[in-house]
Amino acid sequence: MPDRAHSPAFESADKFYFDQLRRGLELLRQDSAATHLREHLNLVLANETPAGANKLLKLKVGQRFTAYTLRLNAVSGEVISWYSDFLAAAEGGQSMTEDEALELAKKVASPPADAKPGGAQPEQAGERKIIRVRWSHEHGGLPVERDFIEVLINPSIKRAFACTRFWREPNLSGRALER
Amino acid sequence: MNEERAIRIATEARRAWRVPDNLALVSAQQRIIEVVEPIRPAPEQPPGPGPVRDLIAWIVAFGSGGVAVEFSIDDATEAIVRVRRSAGAPMFSPAKEIA
Numbered sequence: 001m002p003d004r005a006h007s008p009a010f011e012s013a014d015k016f017y018f019d020q021l022r023r024g025l026e027l028l029r030q031d032s033a034a035t036h037l038r039e040h041l042n043l044v045l046a047n048e049t050p051a052g053a054n055k056l057l058k059l060k061v062g063q064r065f066t067a068y069t070l071r072l073n074a075v076s077g078e079v080i081s082w083y084s085d086f087l088a089a090a091e092g093g094q095s096m097t098e099d100e101a102l103e104l105a106k107k108v109a110s111p112p113a114d115a116k117p118g119g120a121q122p123e124q125a126g127e128r129k130i131i132r133v134r135w136s137h138e139h140g141g142l143p144v145e146r147d148f149i150e151v152l153i154n155p156s157i158k159r160a161f162a163c164t165r166f167w168r169e170p171n172l173s174g175r176a177l178e179r
Numbered sequence: 180m181n182e183e184r185a186i187r188i189a190t191e192a193r194r195a196w197r198v199p200d201n202l203a204l205v206s207a208q209q210r211i212i213e214v215v216e217p218i219r220p221a222p223e224q225p226p227g228p229g230p231v232r233d234l235i236a237w238i239v240a241f242g243s244g245g246v247a248v249e250f251s252i253d254d255a256t257e258a259i260v261r262v263r264r265s266a267g268a269p270m271f272s273p274a275k276e277i278a
Contacts (some may be wrong), residue, residue, distance in 0.1 A: 175229030
């Protein structure tokens, strides 16, 4: 596949295409939707061939159906959180006990030994039932502010669909460091 | 530093930080908190990325009717290292007041 990053022609085509869509939405008085176009559609360069003094581009349009979001620590590269739209919305007709949810969450998050269990709480999220499993952090018997691990489970498919992990080894050396 | 000492430091700081008189002592708890160097107890804007360290602090909170002010006091130095307030709590830092 041609490299879109090195194709000024692709950038022009991409801008032209989205400008057309934006104008179309403005004519339909859907201006606010125009700002979200790139969240749902993207162009992929399929082929680029010379055409006299110009270039002929063949493009494919991709549409996003589900999202998988990942947040990473920019310094350490550690995963801070992930979320799967698809797994959150899936409907499997099953159910889970809170103990089963806790076991699943442990497998997903691997909480450290000093993680303090906060239990598994069934909740209603819109029309869906979810189970939230949470741990807090204690170090030497003291709560570590901001630290927690949280796993969200879709009991109808017995799968986790989100995990957030803010966790640090307290730096009590008195010396500041990048984290 | 014990709880009593932490409460006394926070109480003595109330006037300088303009904590309204109607806010009562709500809690005092020891926690490990993260601070950004250089420490500024109440920056006007959240600190950006930078070197951080942890310290053991006493968190002393005053509040009333959904309004709260919270002082974090370094357990080792007894310095106030962070002041947080809820929306609606009028308060100005001493430095700003002088300026």
